[in-house]
Amino acid sequence: MRITxxxxxxxxxxxxxxxxxxxxxxxxxxxxxxxxxxxxxxxxLSGHGLAFTNGRGTEVCVAGVRALEPLVVGRTLExxxxxxxxxxRSLVSDxxxxxxGPEKGVMHLATAAVVNAVWDLWAKQSRLPLWQLLAHLPPxxxxxxxxxxxxxxxxxxxxxxxxxxxxxxxxEARELQIVADGYPAYTTSAGWLGYDDxxxxxxxxxxxxxxxxHVKMKxxxxxxxxxxxxxxxxxxxxxxxxxxxANQVWNVDEAVAAMRVLGEFDPxxxxxxTSPDDVLGHARIRQAIxxxxxxxxEHVQNRIVFKQLLQSEAIDVVQIDACRLGGVNEVLAVxxxxxxxxxxxxxxxxxxxxxxxxxxxxxxDYLSVSCSLENRVVEWVDHLHEHFRYPAVVEHxxxxxxxxxGYSIEMLPPSLAEYAFPDGHAWTVAEAALA
Amino acid sequence: MRITxxxxxxxxxxxxxxxxxxxxxxxxxxxxxxxxxxxxxxxxLSGHGLAFTNGRGTEVCVAGVRALEPLVVGRTLExxxxxxxxxxRSLVSDxxxxxxGPEKGVMHLATAAVVNAVWDLWAKQSRLPLWQLLAHLPPxxxxxxxxxxxxxxxxxxxxxxxxxxxxxxxxEARELQIVADGYPAYTTSAGWLGYDDxxxxxxxxxxxxxxxxHVKMKxxxxxxxxxxxxxxxxxxxxxxxxxxxANQVWNVDEAVAAMRVLGEFDPxxxxxxTSPDDVLGHARIRQAIxxxxxxxxEHVQNRIVFKQLLQSEAIDVVQIDACRLGGVNEVLAVxxxxxxxxxxxxxxxxxxxxxxxxxxxxxxDYLSVSCSLENRVVEWVDHLHEHFRYPAVVEHxxxxxxxxxGYSIEMLPPSLAEYAFPDGHAWTVAEAALA
Numbered sequence: 001m002r003i004t005x006x007x008x009x010x011x012x013x014x015x016x017x018x019x020x021x022x023x024x025x026x027x028x029x030x031x032x033x034x035x036x037x038x039x040x041x042x043x044x045l046s047g048h049g050l051a052f053t054n055g056r057g058t059e060v061c062v063a064g065v066r067a068l069e070p071l072v073v074g075r076t077l078e079x080x081x082x083x084x085x086x087x088x089r090s091l092v093s094d095x096x097x098x099x100x101g102p103e104k105g106v107m108h109l110a111t112a113a114v115v116n117a118v119w120d121l122w123a124k125q126s127r128l129p130l131w132q133l134l135a136h137l138p139p140x141x142x143x144x145x146x147x148x149x150x151x152x153x154x155x156x157x158x159x160x161x162x163x164x165x166x167x168x169x170x171x172e173a174r175e176l177q178i179v180a181d182g183y184p185a186y187t188t189s190a191g192w193l194g195y196d197d198x199x200x201x202x203x204x205x206x207x208x209x210x211x212x213x214h215v216k217m218k219x220x221x222x223x224x225x226x227x228x229x230x231x232x233x234x235x236x237x238x239x240x241x242x243x244x245x246a247n248q249v250w251n252v253d254e255a256v257a258a259m260r261v262l263g264e265f266d267p268x269x270x271x272x273x274t275s276p277d278d279v280l281g282h283a284r285i286r287q288a289i290x291x292x293x294x295x296x297x298e299h300v301q302n303r304i305v306f307k308q309l310l311q312s313e314a315i316d317v318v319q320i321d322a323c324r325l326g327g328v329n330e331v332l333a334v335x336x337x338x339x340x341x342x343x344x345x346x347x348x349x350x351x352x353x354x355x356x357x358x359x360x361x362x363x364x365d366y367l368s369v370s371c372s373l374e375n376r377v378v379e380w381v382d383h384l385h386e387h388f389r390y391p392a393v394v395e396h397x398x399x400x401x402x403x404x405x406g407y408s409i410e411m412l413p414p415s416l417a418e419y420a421f422p423d424g425h426a427w428t429v430a431e432a433a434l435a
Numbered sequence: 436m437r438i439t440x441x442x443x444x445x446x447x448x449x450x451x452x453x454x455x456x457x458x459x460x461x462x463x464x465x466x467x468x469x470x471x472x473x474x475x476x477x478x479x480l481s482g483h484g485l486a487f488t489n490g491r492g493t494e495v496c497v498a499g500v501r502a503l504e505p506l507v508v509g510r511t512l513e514x515x516x517x518x519x520x521x522x523x524r525s526l527v528s529d530x531x532x533x534x535x536g537p538e539k540g541v542m543h544l545a546t547a548a549v550v551n552a553v554w555d556l557w558a559k560q561s562r563l564p565l566w567q568l569l570a571h572l573p574p575x576x577x578x579x580x581x582x583x584x585x586x587x588x589x590x591x592x593x594x595x596x597x598x599x600x601x602x603x604x605x606x607e608a609r610e611l612q613i614v615a616d617g618y619p620a621y622t623t624s625a626g627w628l629g630y631d632d633x634x635x636x637x638x639x640x641x642x643x644x645x646x647x648x649h650v651k652m653k654x655x656x657x658x659x660x661x662x663x664x665x666x667x668x669x670x671x672x673x674x675x676x677x678x679x680x681a682n683q684v685w686n687v688d689e690a691v692a693a694m695r696v697l698g699e700f701d702p703x704x705x706x707x708x709t710s711p712d713d714v715l716g717h718a719r720i721r722q723a724i725x726x727x728x729x730x731x732x733e734h735v736q737n738r739i740v741f742k743q744l745l746q747s748e749a750i751d752v753v754q755i756d757a758c759r760l761g762g763v764n765e766v767l768a769v770x771x772x773x774x775x776x777x778x779x780x781x782x783x784x785x786x787x788x789x790x791x792x793x794x795x796x797x798x799x800d801y802l803s804v805s806c807s808l809e810n811r812v813v814e815w816v817d818h819l820h821e822h823f824r825y826p827a828v829v830e831h832x833x834x835x836x837x838x839x840x841g842y843s844i845e846m847l848p849p850s851l852a853e854y855a856f857p858d859g860h861a862w863t864v865a866e867a868a869l870a
Contacts, residue, residue, distance in 0.1 A: 026530045054534035056502060060541060063498040067491060095461045099489035102683070104712070104736065105540015106495060150710040153687040153719070248537070252588040275585040277539070277739040279714060280746055284588070301539065304712040311715055 005039040008065040012421040022194030024220030024249040030055030031352040047121025048410040051109040052351040064110030084145035088329040104301035115327025120407035130407040131360040139164035182398030185380040191217030204236040211396035214241040220249035230265040245271040252281040256288040269293040282314035298348035303333040310341040322357035350381035355392040356408040387415035440474040443500040447856040457629030459655030459684040465490030466787040482556025483845040486544035487786040499545030519580035523764040539736040550762025555842035565842040566795040574599035617833030620815040626652030639671040646831035649676040655684035665700040680706040687716040691723040704728040717749035733783035738768040745776040757792035785816035790827040791843040822850035
């Protein structure tokens with residue numbers, strides 16, 4: 001099967017109108033995506049992938065995808081899957097494009113959209129959900145999908161192979177169990193910074209009623225307000241689990257000072273206490289605020305930074321993002337790094353399409369890498385799922401395991417048309433209202 | 436004075452045709468730029484800036500600049516210079532665009548082009564070369580141009596102020612001396628990986644005849660070839676200084692192994708031995724290969740990574756890049772960090788426009804921050820200068836100090852027209868020849 005064409009769309013949802021998704025760093029996001037479709041010479045099969053963005057600037061990511069087009073169109077799926085690591089490196093190491101990263105920022109988001117579309121295509125061709133394709137690949141093929149450049153000092157291909165082989169024990173039983181029970185989720189929908197206290201309390205009650213045992217709140221506004229909201233939420237939660245997320249708003253010392261105060265509310269983790277680039281800063285914060293656990297990852301640019309966060313014992317929770325990292329190939333590297341260092345992976349989700357993506361990654365991690373659910377939960381935000389052909393489903397606080405072939409990221413044509421930027425109806429109507 | 440418009444051009448030079456600039460990671464670069472002009476309500480004054488790129492993908496950087504346009508057009512220069520750190524943060528922390536970085540990759544290159552154009556404008560309005568504008572600003576204004584977010588644990592505003600105040604002693608004498616003598620340069624023109632042995636030997640002889648005492652060679656191809664070329668160059672150089680540059684081609688352990696062999700040729704530094712993201716990896720390499728010094732920076736994405744390289748004693752040489760970092764404001768932060776940690780700054784140059792840019796930064800560092808030339812040299816590559824209105828000039832191995840107002844980055848209109856991509860004559864002719 002040959003990839004015969006690539007199209008990329010700028011799709012934006014006007015979420016800022018209700019302050020959904022507001023946090024200390026992103027006060028009015030419009031959840032958006034650079035949305036990629038790979039056409040093939042089989043009219044029944046196409047590969048879909050997206051990079052999640054935040055509104056303005058999605059067009060820059062779209063331009064990044066277009067720059068990658070010549071590296072994928074014209075190739076056969078078999079040629080790509082026969083040398084997955086080589087394919088991945090060809091995208092991140094093009095000798096002219098590489099200057100724009102390397103392996104970070106816009107070009108890495110674009111890489112993720114394209115790489116994930118290839119995996120979606122492969123899974124569909126195999127008639128399997130992505131998690132199952134991954135779980136059924138031999139360990140040698142998983143290892144052959146990973147570019148070990150710059151991480152071999154922490155994880156060699158041989159070590160990775162040993163970890164995967166050891167994890168085969170009991171996989172069938174785990175698969176039956178996870179399909180029956182689902183994967184534990186936590187909710188972020190209750191604690192956005194832009195919501196007022198009444199709305200937060202109502203949403204926490206609703207989350208508990210829905211079966212969630214973990215609730216995350218945004219912090220990093222002003223400290224008095226954080227304390228007031230944390231007290232409200234803790235009172236509602238009782239012994240339930242409360243996580244906090246500062247979205248990078250603090251310096252190292254500010255993070256330590258704030259968490260010494262907010263520690264009173266017994267947070268299970270503090271997420272993104274400072275810059276995602278600051279490995280040594282996370283290590284210092286973690287030491288200073290123990291036993292509060294430190295989490296980060298949605299902005300961790302690549303496997304090289306995750307490697308260092310793990311080597312320096314800077315974090316307790318690895319929050320992979322399905323399209324911040326350069327797609328499935330690099331996620332596999334980070335799952336194995338986390339396994340080697342004994343740190344749980346709790347994927348970042350929300351936005352648009354991230355829940356659809358990461359459910360596959362979490363299930364694969366459980367089946368074939370970590371083999372554990374201990375201290376592991378996947379983020380869940382309950383909006384925008386209606387735009388997907390195979391939306392992620394959470395019931396009683398657990399993700400249902402996806403059963404449809406592919407990577408679950410295919411959006412519905414009416415949604416793509418309605419939210420196309422700037423010409424879709426959702427945007428022309430808003431423009432008309434402002435005029 | 437108000438900024439009334441922003442234009443951005445995609446300008447590319449077909450340098451790959453002669454393998455100028457070839458190294459282990461970039462085998463056929465077309466030196467390029469996203470070139471920004473800020474128009475003002477004074478028809479005599481415009482601000483120019485560029486982000487250096489490597490050919491394909493320049494259009495992505497151009498899209499990045501366009502995304503920043505609403506954040507700068509309509510502002511007054513006085514409003515910007517009255518709160519320089521605030522202006523800078525408004526570019527890197529826009530709550531929707533930030534997702535695309537933050538502070539790294541394409542959006543940070545775009546930020547640099549815009550920020551440098553503002554400084555060019557300010558210097559022209561002040562009728563001073565940029566280095567002199569900076570040197571004559573009070574320490575308080577330099578500090579007020581820096582965003583200390585994420586570096587305050589290593590350098591506080593008060594410490595920065597103390598460093599700048601202490602450096603005022605003797606500044607007038609240093610200014611007279613550097614204007615008379617120029618700033619020491621080293622040459623990279625001799626050792627590109629794509630050149631054959633005869634060409635390399637001839638170029639080293641020419642460099643010595645031209646008065647250079649430092650020569651840099653590219654390494655990281657195959658080791659036997661590196662050894663052969665290093666022996667050739669060392670034989671020509673005698674006691675001259677030889678630097679080596681691996682352009683990130685090695686893993687940590689490969690870097691250590693290769694430098695144990697190449698150490699025979701007494702390199703003054705090894706540059707970019709591995710990924711620019713790998714702070715801990717650089718620290719390990721440096722420990723393992725001492726006393727060979729470790730240098731990096733042309734791909735170090737921001738002040739936060741430089742902070743960690745310095746905190747962890749991972750490098751001996753800070754190689755700032757004028758448009759990889761987010762323009763002058765962030766360069767100021769890194770110059771002061773380097774001063775605090777006692778590590779010399781040797782700016783990265785070459786490409787197109789980088790020599791024009793960094794001469795200002797090196798001179799300011801000498802006058803007002805480090806106050807020293809010890810172990811300090813600025814890279815020089817002798818091509819593409821003819822396209823600039825005020826080209827950098829190196830004589831007898833030293834940069835002449837620029838005397839014209841601005842940041843020296845203004846390109847000549849005929850060059851902008853000839854090398855515009857894809858419609859300039861240089862490209863339509865090549866297309867016609869291929870057709």
